Amino acid sequence: MGSMSFLDKLLEGVEVEWKPLGEVAEIKTGQAVSKNMISENQGTYPVINSGREPLGFINIWNTNNDPLGITSRGAGVGSITWQEGKYFRGNLNYSISIKDKNQLNVRFLYHLLNEIQMEIHSLCTFQGIPALNASNLKPLLIPIPTIEIQQKIVAILDTFTELTAELTSELTSELTARKSQYTYYREKLLSFDENQVEWKTLGEVLTIKNGKDYKSFKVGDIPVYGSGGVMTYIDTPIFEKPSVLIPRKGSLGNLFYVDFPFWTVDTLFWTDINITVVLPKYVYYYLQTQKLADLNMAGGVPSLTQTILNKVKIPIPPLSEQERIVSILDQFDTLTTSITEGLTKEIELRKKQYEYYRDMLLSFPKN
Structure with missing residues (x-):
């Protein structure tokens, strides 16, 4: 008041x-x-x-x-x-x-x-x-209005824009620090010597499958993934178990981990993983450390093939160690996601606050 x-x-x-x-x-x-x-x-x-x-x-x-x-x-x-x-x-x-x-x-x-x-x-x-x-x-x-009133209005509104800028800078710095920390621990946790653990190829621990067209299905609650993310929703899944989705074309480093029923189009591979050997989430985190874009063999649109991906080597520590690694990285992922969501909400709140006062201060009646 x-x-x-x-x-x-x-x-x-x-x-x-x-x-x-x-x-x-x-x-x-x-x-x-x-x-x-x-x-x-x-x-x-x-x-x-x-x-x-x-x-x-x-x-x-x-x-x-x-x-x-x-x-x-x-x-x-x-x-x-x-x-x-x-x-x-x-x-x-x-x-x-x-x-x-x-x-x-x-x-x-x-x-x-x-x-x-x-x-x-x-x-x-x-x-x-x-x-x-x-x-x-x-x-x-x-x-x-008079120049004096203009200056007072500017002082009030600029305060809101400055506060938003400061908040954005602080939260962005915090987010950058957490992401760097996450990357550091991910690299550290997933770096193994050749003789430290058993190494296998992806082709030995999972089966890579092609996505398919979805347009013949009805609308539902099953997400359809493309290389850019969720495209739409249908009533039929292509797979219902945890899986790592790997781009076949486009943004080759844009991996997805899903632990619910889903569908993928033909620009995205999905994987059927042998969970007696390796955890799907562990595969996801490990592949994030690999520069899949460097495996691109196409001259135009970046693309990967099953043959190339099947030859990628992955370290296979005991399942208990995989669980420990996944648990630690999940915590970092949750933290960075929380900061990202908090940043978005705070900026939106400040923006609405600024717009509220701007509307109040600049709504002059016409004579």
């Missing part, structure tokens, strides 16, 4: 003037740029073009201390961009340059344009390549 009364007080009696965006800011298109140009002129200056993130980094710049922009074409059309310092603005990004900084705070305008994102999107055309014409953008009416 304290925050509410403060905000009400902040906005109480504020005089707001509405003006067209083109009257208070200069809207210009950046310069032509291409991936080929970037690759031939690599440097440290970000290239801001059709997305929120840099297209790349180049050795020349055409913009300095003019951070605000709006994407003019492509899938991200109408997105608001912010890039401080020197950078290269591409031809798919409009500069939104404040004409009188005593009248309009650029950071206030950034928050405001994000608040009216839907209104900006309504000005875009989506026939063919999505586009936003400057002639449609210039008449867009924006509220302009």
Whole structure:
């Protein structure tokens, strides 16, 4: 309630003037740029073009201390961009340059344009390549309270964005540390000398099977896996026991472990594992340490064959040792998954909090 009364007080009696965006800011298109140009002129200056993130980094710049922009074409059309310092603005990004900084705070305008994102999107055309014409953008009416009020609003909203950035950095660092720790112990636990344990080939401990087409089945609750993950759900499993799924084509290192009924398409192998010799989860963890992409024999789309995979050697310690290794690695996996989920939830919470206050602070009544 304290925050509410403060905000009400902040906005109480504020005089707001509405003006067209083109009257208070200069809207210009950046310069032509291409991936080929970037690759031939690599440097440290970000290239801001059709997305929120840099297209790349180049050795020349055409913009300095003019951070605000709006994407003019492509899938991200109408997105608001912010890039401080020197950078290269591409031809798919409009500069939104404040004409009188005593009248309009650029950071206030950034928050405001994000608040009216839907209104900006309504000005875009989506026939063919999505586009936003400057002639449609210039008449867009924006509220302009006093510069003092703008500065106070910016201070509040920037606090939320800074807190989110700090939280993201902290949790990302924690996640990176845990993943490094997990990788270290996985490598340590699964590294065996040639004479320390028995070694077998995959072909000796499991049978590799091809996936099949699923389209003749009805919709159900059985997941259908492709090399990118779950594609859909059907009513019939191809296998019901624990298995390691290995990509046949595409992202060759993208392994899956499943311990429930499933189906796989033809871009993904599934395995029938001899559990009297080796634990399926142990196979999964061990294969994660192997660079399967290096076994690619194709010139085009990366691919693996059963013949190649069957020759891959795997150490086979006693089942009790396999269980110990799996138990330790499961704990690390659970921990990293928990941090990842927590990071996502916290960022989403902060984002909603920011949007709530942004909506409250920037919803000015039109006269």
